[in-house]
Amino acid sequence: MAEILVLVDHVDGAVRKTTLELLTLARRAGEPAAVFLGTGFDAARDTLGEYGAAKVYVVEAPELEQYLVVPKAEALAQIAQSSGAAGVLLTSSPEGKEIAARLAVKLGSGVITDAIDITVVASEIVTTQSVFAGGYTVTAQVTRGTPVITVKPNAVTPEATGGSVGAEEKVAVAFSDAATKARIVDRKPRAATGRPELTEASIVVSGGRGTGGDFAPVEALADALGAAVGASRAAVDSGWYPHAYQVGQTGKTVSPQLYLACGISGAIQHRAGMQTSKTIVVVNKDPEAPIFAMADFGVVGDLHTVLPQATAEIQKRKG
Amino acid sequence: MGAAPASRNPPGLGGRNPAMKIVTLVKHVPDATADRTFNAADNTTDRAGVDGLLSELDEYAVEEALKIAEAGDGVEIVALTMGPDGADAALKKALQMGADSGVHVVDDALHGSDALATAQVLAAAIAKVGDVDLVLTGMASTDGSMSVVPAMLAEHLGLAHVGFVGELTVSGATVTARRDGDVASETIEADLPAVVSVTDQINEPRYPSFKGIMAAKKKPVETWTLADLGVDAGAVGLDAAFSVVREVTKRPERTAGTVVTDEGDGGVKLAEFLAAQKFI
Ligand SMILES: Cc1cc2nc3c(=O)[nH]c(=O)nc-3n(C[C@H](O)[C@H](O)[C@H](O)COP(=O)(O)OP(=O)(O)OC[C@H]3O[C@@H](n4cnc5c(N)ncnc54)[C@H](O)[C@@H]3O)c2cc1C
Numbered sequence: 001m002a003e004i005l006v007l008v009d010h011v012d013g014a015v016r017k018t019t020l021e022l023l024t025l026a027r028r029a030g031e032p033a034a035v036f037l038g039t040g041f042d043a044a045r046d047t048l049g050e051y052g053a054a055k056v057y058v059v060e061a062p063e064l065e066q067y068l069v070v071p072k073a074e075a076l077a078q079i080a081q082s083s084g085a086a087g088v089l090l091t092s093s094p095e096g097k098e099i100a101a102r103l104a105v106k107l108g109s110g111v112i113t114d115a116i117d118i119t120v121v122a123s124e125i126v127t128t129q130s131v132f133a134g135g136y137t138v139t140a141q142v143t144r145g146t147p148v149i150t151v152k153p154n155a156v157t158p159e160a161t162g163g164s165v166g167a168e169e170k171v172a173v174a175f176s177d178a179a180t181k182a183r184i185v186d187r188k189p190r191a192a193t194g195r196p197e198l199t200e201a202s203i204v205v206s207g208g209r210g211t212g213g214d215f216a217p218v219e220a221l222a223d224a225l226g227a228a229v230g231a232s233r234a235a236v237d238s239g240w241y242p243h244a245y246q247v248g249q250t251g252k253t254v255s256p257q258l259y260l261a262c263g264i265s266g267a268i269q270h271r272a273g274m275q276t277s278k279t280i281v282v283v284n285k286d287p288e289a290p291i292f293a294m295a296d297f298g299v300v301g302d303l304h305t306v307l308p309q310a311t312a313e314i315q316k317r318k319g
Numbered sequence: 320m321g322a323a324p325a326s327r328n329p330p331g332l333g334g335r336n337p338a339m340k341i342v343t344l345v346k347h348v349p350d351a352t353a354d355r356t357f358n359a360a361d362n363t364t365d366r367a368g369v370d371g372l373l374s375e376l377d378e379y380a381v382e383e384a385l386k387i388a389e390a391g392d393g394v395e396i397v398a399l400t401m402g403p404d405g406a407d408a409a410l411k412k413a414l415q416m417g418a419d420s421g422v423h424v425v426d427d428a429l430h431g432s433d434a435l436a437t438a439q440v441l442a443a444a445i446a447k448v449g450d451v452d453l454v455l456t457g458m459a460s461t462d463g464s465m466s467v468v469p470a471m472l473a474e475h476l477g478l479a480h481v482g483f484v485g486e487l488t489v490s491g492a493t494v495t496a497r498r499d500g501d502v503a504s505e506t507i508e509a510d511l512p513a514v515v516s517v518t519d520q521i522n523e524p525r526y527p528s529f530k531g532i533m534a535a536k537k538k539p540v541e542t543w544t545l546a547d548l549g550v551d552a553g554a555v556g557l558d559a560a561f562s563v564v565r566e567v568t569k570r571p572e573r574t575a576g577t578v579v580t581d582e583g584d585g586g587v588k589l590a591e592f593l594a595a596q597k598f599i
């Protein structure tokens with residue numbers, strides 16, 4: 001069976017959940033092989049093996065950390081070519097898309113972004129995408145070259161195989177002049193919140209203008225549910241919550257099991273970022289708010305009383 | 320860009336040599352608030368049946384170019400779009416905001432082009448404009464919203480690309496950019512010429528002024544075909560696409576859920592729903 005390359009998304013060897021999802025999807029299409037770029041592979045080995053990476057390509061080079069994206073694209077292109085892989089899967093993050101874009105041009109291959117599912121039809125990889133702010137579902141396939149596909153977080157539940165990495169191949173890459181044109185001169189890690197990563201979380205509680213600037217009830221409900229916190233652009237633009245937590249067209253796209261929209265009206269740009277959530281719950285004091293049209297469950301009421309009551313009830317039920 | 324062809328007098332320049340030349344990419348897209356749909360015959364985006372406009376996120380690129388121009392001397396801004404007849408409406412908006420000239424790449428052979436073909440054609444157009452120092456783009460179009468064209472362009476042109484930039488400064492032959500990623504905020508330095516895509520955090524796009532609207536009427540717009548760019552018509556368009564749409568399905572409206580009005584027990588009812596759905 002041909003190899004399906006999975007680019008590992010990691011921070012110093014801590015593998016992100018999206019990578020485990022990609023490995024799970026890759027198994028449908030071929031033999032998953034992980035591509036690990038940068039330092040920290042020892043910390044990642046067991047996890048990658050456990051989720052089905054029979055083989056891992058490892059590239060360690062200072063350029064991968066010093067320069068933006070291009071060294072990663074060059075390394076991945078080299079491995080895709082030498083391994084004769086049948087496809088390359090990456091996470092639909094800004095970085096994943098940039099790498100995919102350059103990789104597709106280098107390989108002369110078609111690219112599909114933001115897949116929410118992957119199936120195999122007559123031994124071809126077929127993707128499912130949700131387009132036009134979730135209004136349409138489209139299935140597509142790459143018809144030339146090695147399919148380069150970026151997949152949204154939460155496309156699938158990661159399934160462990162209980163395997164281990166059988167083969168490790170260290171790859172040396174000679175980077176081109178083009179690889180060193182954009183230098184990373186400073187890097188400030190984002191402060192940890194103790195909550196799950198927004199794009200990976202299975203529950204997201206979001207607040208909008210209706211919070212009036214007080215996110216405490218939103219955060220308390222999120223913590224009771226073990227959820228991530230999100231925000232509408234109106235809340236972000238008002239300076240109530242950092243931009244990194246904005247959900248929508250120009251923020252993060254989330255696709256959790258459960259999305260709670262609190263004091264959010266449901267503008268199309270917001271819906272674009274959460275429409276593929278499995279279950280949607282709304283708290284809004286205006287019964288005419290468009291967001292109710294997509295709610296599985298809604299409460300017409302003031303979030304400042306409804307959320308604390310829900311939080312207390314959840315804590316009571318959890319004992 | 321050294322490799323530009325000799326006959327590259329950019330539109331409207333009249334041979335003047337600007338200190339800096341910026342190309343801003345402006346895509347013409349179907350209005351997101353209208354009912355966007357697909358052509359039944361070939362599953363391509365319906366660009367005729369729906370009102371179009373300048374992709375909102377490209378206004379931030381135009382604005383950033385204008386800010387750079389206002390801060391320095393001799394900065395020339397060329398707005399560039401690729402799209403069918405009518406796509407020049409996107410150029411018009413950019414010119415009204417303050418860009419100096421426009422280029423519209425239009426050719427029937429382009430219908431159904433994928434991201435790779437789009438990037439190839441835009442790269443050829445940028446090379447033809449010639450001597451470009453900076454290419455500014457939006458972070459994503461509001462229709463395809465792939466966020467790949469800028470990096471593909473950079474790959475074709477052999478340039479640096481800094482994507483999703485929230486703050487930009489240009490000094491001398493270097494751009495410095497801040498981008499706020501998932502796990503960190505990074506500062507990037509790149510040498511010009513470079514391609515930079517900007518987010519909606521970078522500025523507040525201006526509305527065209529009355530003066531701007533009047534001035535735009537006199538600004539030059541050139542129309543280029545694939546032949547003008549030396550791009551093979553067989554290499555672009557639907558038949559040459561590297562990916563194909565198999566099926567398009569309108570997402571069923573979400574079935575209306577239960578909505579209750581808070582009568583003092585709204586929070587409890589919410590918790591009951593979550594418990595029934597096994598979220599607690
Ligand atoms: C180019 C562009 C990109 C954009 N990108 C995004 C994006 O990524 N994400 C995004 O979210 N938006 C985005 N927007 C903005 C979007 O159009 C809306 O303006 C925004 O989503 C509105 O946020 P909101 O729902 O919080 O505020 P509003 O629309 O003002 O809604 C507030 C809601 O809160 C309710 N409310 C008020 N008080 C209470 C209370 N006490 N209890 C309960 N409910 C209450 C109101 O009834 C109302 O429905 C973008 C816009 C543009 C032009």
Ligand SMILES: Cc1cc2nc3c(=O)[nH]c(=O)nc-3n(C[C@H](O)[C@H](O)[C@H](O)COP(=O)(O)OP(=O)(O)OC[C@H]3O[C@@H](n4cnc5c(N)ncnc54)[C@H](O)[C@@H]3O)c2cc1C
Pocket residue numbers: 110111112113131132140344345346347364374376377380399400401402432433434435437455456457458459460462463464465466467468469562
């Ligand atoms: C719903 C949908 C799904 C699609 N899926 C795929 C797919 O999976 N694979 C594929 O290869 N193609 C796909 N396409 C086609 C692809 O979107 C178009 O070819 C498009 O021209 C390039 O991608 P984008 O619009 O997503 O641009 P993005 O990469 O999101 O654009 C970023 C920026 O590049 C600039 N730009 C992009 N296009 C133009 C233009 N024509 N003129 C001027 N500036 C421009 C703008 O500044 C824009 O803000 C899809 C199109 C649609 C509508």
